[in-house]
Amino acid sequence: MRISLLQPVIDRPGPWASVYADIAHSTEDAAKQQELTASATTAQLFALGADEATCGAVHEALLLRHEGESGEHSGRVLFAAHGEVVLDTPLPGPPATPFAAWGPVPRVTPFLAAVGDDPVCLVVRLDRAGADFAVLGERGTEDAGQVSGADWPLHRTASGDWSEGHFRAKVENTWEHNAGEIADAVRKAFEECGAEAVVLIGDARERHLVHDKLPEPLRALTYESEHGGRAPGAESALVDRDIAQVRAVQEREHIAQVADRFRTGAGPGGKSAPHAAAGIPALVEAAREHRIDTLLVSPHGSDIARQLWVGSEADQLGVRGTELQYLGEPRPAAARADDALVRSAAASGADIVVVRDPERAPSGGLGALLRWTDADTADGAHH
Incomplete structure (x- = not known):
């Protein structure tokens, strides 16, 4: 698990307020519910011995509406110390048990249990001309650059005389060359971003060409999605599902590996x-x-x-x-x-x-x- 997100909380001395809140959204009285949650949480922290400045900062943070939160309920976790909210981040769903705690160290374990191993995944959207890279991990999706191959000739023609055959061979060579360039760029991006898996998205032929040109150890960590393409928004729900499945497999395998090493x-x-x-x-x-x-x-x-x-x-x-x-x-x-x-x-x-x-x-x-x-x-x- 990557805990860089928690670093500001880990590095700072307490005492800490740790809040796991269940925030109502789409109910008619959502704003009222949010206010009640904020007040009850603050009262609880104050009763536990938290200082007024930290209670005030938590109260204010719990009243904020956050962009992009959907569904009837969402979970949030807040860590605050010395009058400042140091981390305020969404949970994958409502917390199993909403609570507020005050103590010398932050209550980060329920947060780690909620977010899971969160493996980092390199997503490669490719076509014959190149590829766009994105890194999916604990901070959401981040752009990771692109690579362009040779852009001529890329398309076959339909007629059958010698010159067309010669041209088709050149097209094949360009595809091969570009697949090699993309594969090399995938290797570099994989090493730089610390990913644990790669997902290739694009037409089957290009995916296979690039996959075959990857070095052996990386090939074993590379998956192909049969959905979507390089164009943004192409079958995005199905692509998202494929990426989520790859990350779930990586998480299971990593945990099993660590548990086995511990046992032996x-x-x-x-x-x-x-x-x-x-x-x-x-x-x-x-x-x-x-x-x-x-x-x-x-x-x-x-x-x-x-x-x-x-x-x-x-x-x-x-x-x-x-x-x-x-x-x-x-x-x-x-x-x-x-x-x-x-x-x-x-x-x-x-x-x-x-x-x-x-x-x-x-x-x-x-x-x-x-x-x-x-x-x-x-x-x-x-x-």
């Missing part, structure tokens, strides 16, 4: 156990030492709501409050284990994966793949 304890580059950590004490230690490569979180684990102690810095966390004094934090505060570990892991650049399947999830709902272990360090010192 495999480390980076396939090194064997013990490159996995389980249990709160081991995870806290790994987080403090910035050793977490990927944090696994299950929304239903028994450990996720356990109490940890945290300081203002992301790597200041402990099982007991007294540990924080050794870490230079004179006023430790209590926080949920999932949120404390997510904040710490995200701050050190770790990936975070939400594992919904209880069969694959770590015992207790929290686990980690590690960048290295103490044993690795000892081996390094020994050599």
